[in-house]
Amino acid sequence: MAKSNNPFRWFESSPELIRTVVMMYVRFPLSLCQVEDFLAECGVDICHETVPL
Known part of the structure; x- marks a missing residue:
């Protein structure tokens, strides 16, 4: 079995959603x-504890 290089493999949320949240957190003066x-x-259900910072 090949080792996965996906850094998001342990999360149930999509990588695109996690990247968007991190981008918003870093780019704008917002808390998680x-x-x-x-x-x-916007209709997206995600918990702030999901984001790996």
Whole structure:
């Protein structure tokens, strides 16, 4: 069995969603809870504890 190089292999959320959350957290002066609230308004259900920072 080949070893996976995917750094997101342990998370249930999609890599694109995690990258978006991290980009929003780094680019804008927002907390992870604020990013979670913003995404909830857009219909994305994710917990701020999911993001590996």
